[in-house]
Amino acid sequence: MKVLLSSAELFGYAKAGGLADIVYGLAKSLKGLGVDVSIVVPLYGFAKDKILGEVIDLDENLKVVREKLYGLDVFFVKHSLFDRDSIYSENGKDYDDNHLRFGLLSEAVAKIAQSFSFDIVHLNDWHTALAAYYLKQTGFDGRIAFTIHNLAYQGVFEVEPEILKIDRKYFSHEYAEFYGKLNFLKVGIAFSDRVVFVSSAYLDEVLSGEFEFGLSGFIRNHSEKIIAILNGIDYDEFNPQKDRLIYKGFSKDNLRGKYFNKQKLLSELGLKSNMPLFAFIGRFTEQKGVDFLYESLNEILKLDLNFVVLGDSSVNYKEMFESIKSDRFVALYGYNEQVARRLYAASDFIVVPSVFEPCGLVQLIAFRYGSIPVVHSVGGLKQTVHPIDSNTCGVGFVYENQTKEELLDSLEEAIRLYKDKGRLSKIRKFNMGCDFGVIRTAKEYMSLYEELLGR
Structure with a gap:
């Protein structure tokens, strides 16, 4: 089984929040379970001089650098739109062209998935959501999972759909349109085969109309493909007994x-x-x-x-x-x-x-x-x-x-x-002594992937 994880963040490379931790931990755990897993992230300006792997042309305007990072196979999407010193914003203000930046990332995800014959494409949050549309429009014969880590961040932009290579017929409330604007997250939900929320309690809140940010009805319309898988943390990385970042190690047996x-x-x-x-x-x-x-x-x-x-x-x-x-x-x-x-x-x-x-x-x-x-x-x-x-x-x-x-x-x-x-x-x-490790999370995702592939 070949799985392609995509994200705007990755622990040890580019982090703004917990998304980086869970993507890294999930990829590492899936690999440990025998899955052939790769990751796609942008090549940000603050790291471009450190990522020196094989350069692959996806098309005449889009390249990726393929390199191992902490033992994981990573495709870094190389483009001037990502040549910035921050991931999303600068001086407290989001970049004005984030729709182009993450539209491009989504396009790269789709091209990598097709070019390298991945079975499962696993998208994370709105930054890679448009990949679900691009894959479905190009006849991708694999399956698409889409995890929503925070419904508050939807990627809503006042742009024409054609700018992002989306057919105008999908600029409707059933797909991409959201109060006259284009909503990346809605596209991901509409075109993915399975949508995952990161806790069942949060999913219940959303479906009941609480913390749903205008999407509870849309989500209920897709309820047949929505599930919840609880996130976890990497117990190798977050290990107080061996953690080199703290002053002195300790364990539950010796505090x-x-x-x-x-x-x-x-x-x-x-x-x-x-x-x-x-x-x-x-x-x-x-x-x-x-x-x-x-x-x-x-x-x-x-x-x-x-x-x-x-x-x-x-x-x-x-x-x-x-x-x-x-x-x-x-x-x-x-x-x-x-x-x-x-x-x-x-x-x-x-x-x-x-x-x-x-x-x-x-x-x-x-x-x-x-x-x-x-x-x-x-x-x-x-x-x-x-x-x-x-x-x-x-x-x-x-x-x-x-x-x-x-x-x-x-x-x-x-x-x-x-x-x-x-x-x-x-x-x-x-x-x-409790187990909230990401290995449990990875096993649940493995079951989901196998179900999507009919295994």
Whole structure:
């Protein structure tokens, strides 16, 4: 079975969020299960001098560079449209030609799939969604799976369909049209053989009309081909016992290293060492609950705790967090994988106050590193984090409503747990022994591929 995974991001190469992690982890796991898997990503300007493999002409205007990356077979799409220093945007503003850039990526995916006789093309998010249309129009005899990692990002542009080589007859509400604009995600849903959401809880929310961003009716019309497969994390990469990015390794059988990581990070950040450490790790966006978190911080910092936030360098959020004056609060800007790992390893609790969350990887990584999640009960968070006194694998503090009062109640409950060292250690070890690995995810995708191919 030959599988072609396509994405705008790939861990270890180009990352803006969890998409990079899951694509890399899935590809690696599929390969370990014996699948002949390749990946397609753009060749971005920030990496063009490092990718030096075989150059292949797809046509007179489109080339790919084929190279091994971390043991995986990767096609890097080479074109001036990708010759940028960022993936999607610059100075907080999306590139004006993203429709052309990711339309081109989709076209390249289709050509690679045809040229190298792939059985399955697995698309991820709107950036590669148009490939489903291009493949179907050119008589591709394989099958197409399309995973939606976040329905909020649909790739909606005010452009004529012909610019993207889409027949105007498909510019209708049954296919590509969305309030007079062209919607990449709708095209992916319409022309793929199977559409995958990344948690069943999130899919239920969408089908009920919650967090559906104008597409619940369209999605219900395609319900016969829609399923859910829960994302997972790469347990080889996210392994606190062997992680070279943290100060000292540790395991559920020996947590001394976790305490060392905490004291070391607190010292570097100038925070007091006799309090529980809470952290937020993620993109600074409204969806991730950052606005809500900021509005709650003054009340949060009245509690006996340290709080660290790590995210991107968004100017607006940087100004917001810099207005918080406390010797128990630190904001770190510009996402850095090493800093993130050290924060996971050091933290007692990871706060995930997302407004909505398709799956979420932060809470899964937190489990792995012995940090207990405090989460809003939505989507994948609701599916993977169970009440603190539950016997179901993966426990934390779960609040139902996005209110300051409920968040503060959960934080206060977490602080009480922190003071009960024996119970705290027991819960850490319980979570660290849970299996939210991407191998389970890969096995479910393998079953899906085999079903699509009639095997």
